[in-house]
Amino acid sequence: MPAIQSLTMTYDALNEYGTFSEGDAVTGKVTLALSKETTVESLFVKAKGDADVRWTKKSGDRTHTYSAHNRYFKLKQFLIPENTKDTVIPQGTHVYEFSFNIPPGSMPSSFKGSHGKIVYKLEAKLSRSWRMDRTVEKEIHFVSKSFPNIQSLMLHQAGSTNKEMGFFSKGNVHMDVIVDRRAYAPGETMAIVAKISNSSSSDMTPKFSLIQDVVYRANSNTKHEGNVVHTVVDHCIKPQTQKEVKCAITIPRDQVHTIQNCNIISVEYHLKVYLNISFASNPEVMFPVVIFPPDLAPGPHPGVAVGPYPAGAVVGPSNSNFPPPAVSMGPYPASPHSGSYGYPGAQRYSAPPPVYPDNPLVYAGPPGVYPAQSAHGSGGYNNPVLQLASPYGSPFSSSSTVLHPPPTAPTFHPPPCAPEIHPLPSFEPFNISPPAPAYNLLPSAPMMNTDFLSQSDEAPPAYSVLFPSSTTEKSDAK
Structure with a gap:
């Protein structure tokens, strides 16, 4: 034994x-x-x-x-x-x-x-x-917790693509996509909205795929490996039609987290939104995706209103199904497209103007278009920004795929309930402009105080009376 x-x-x-x-x-x-x-x-x-x-x-x-x-x-x-x-x-x-x-x-x-x-x-x-x-x-x-700036990954992503059809079809197709945020924990659901304008003569099918990219490195060589985690296929879109497609993809609970801090192995994810068109290259929009541990997921923050909108949305509801990013969060600069979406006939708007001392909010628009907003109107869901109803159009003017991921920064400071805005040092508070200096009329010109509409038909005073000739002056001088 x-x-x-x-x-x-x-x-x-x-x-x-x-x-x-x-x-x-x-x-x-x-x-x-x-x-x-x-x-x-x-x-x-x-x-x-x-x-x-x-x-x-x-x-x-x-x-x-x-x-x-x-x-x-x-x-x-x-x-x-x-x-x-x-x-x-x-x-x-x-x-x-x-x-x-x-x-x-x-x-x-x-x-x-x-x-x-x-x-x-x-x-x-x-x-x-x-x-x-x-x-x-x-x-x-x-499980690594080396995921800096998780809060900065909670902003939504927007992208678009436009394709001119080739030999087997006529017209063009345009697609705008918004993803509720960039980072997810296993078990969470990714919310995607795509607006598709099929102005061509071909049928097309929207597809959404979450893809894992693995790269192995050794001796200055690389080995790539791609795996499709999940794919969702929507219904076919007929020619000369417009459609809004909503998709939800749940991250598997056992999905490997994003790995970016290893020299020889990296694991990354991206979301691919594309239109499957027969006998043509598929227009697509790619979004980076980060999968992080569940215990790192940021919870609700004090002073931030909770609403039925995707995480990272910073404006309230409107008549548009695409909530545009009116205000950028934190210290990051706003996206080139943030604040207004170019739908034909739609009311374009952006972040509210700064509030200077003794100066109320002024909106450049017709009376009644913009409702009165409180100091928290720039980030609260309870202060919607009213938009005029309009037909579907392109929110971006680019003719190729455009992706606007949120910028990264070394540190992230959550936005306060109401942004503290200081006036620029070179400007004084807006006050009512002082009246222009009064200009005295010529001494020889009579004052016209009579209402022109009530004047009689009598002839105006002679020119010689108003402006005596110089010859007369010369003769008087002699």
């Missing part, structure tokens, strides 16, 4: 997902069951994180192998020291506790792909003289 009946290892979960992140403590137990008294040299536990890639490529009769390795940390703890003499352990079951602190810093999440993997694991090893080592391993699910 062997002396070692079993060697097992368990660790304690920190959350309902069973995940660990930078700086977390990993605690557990190693259980050693012996059928008889046994002499051992050492018993230790290791915790380590590694990334590896490997693939081969044939070139003629030769096969090239590309590989790379990254180590993020390696920790070791002895349960039975190895620097002592052989330790005699009596028969029975023995439990040893261990504890590690995962180092801080940016490390990628766990991942397994066809040409590489990122693995974090615990390994217990029992060494005996003149015997084979006995080992047991346990992988831990590591």
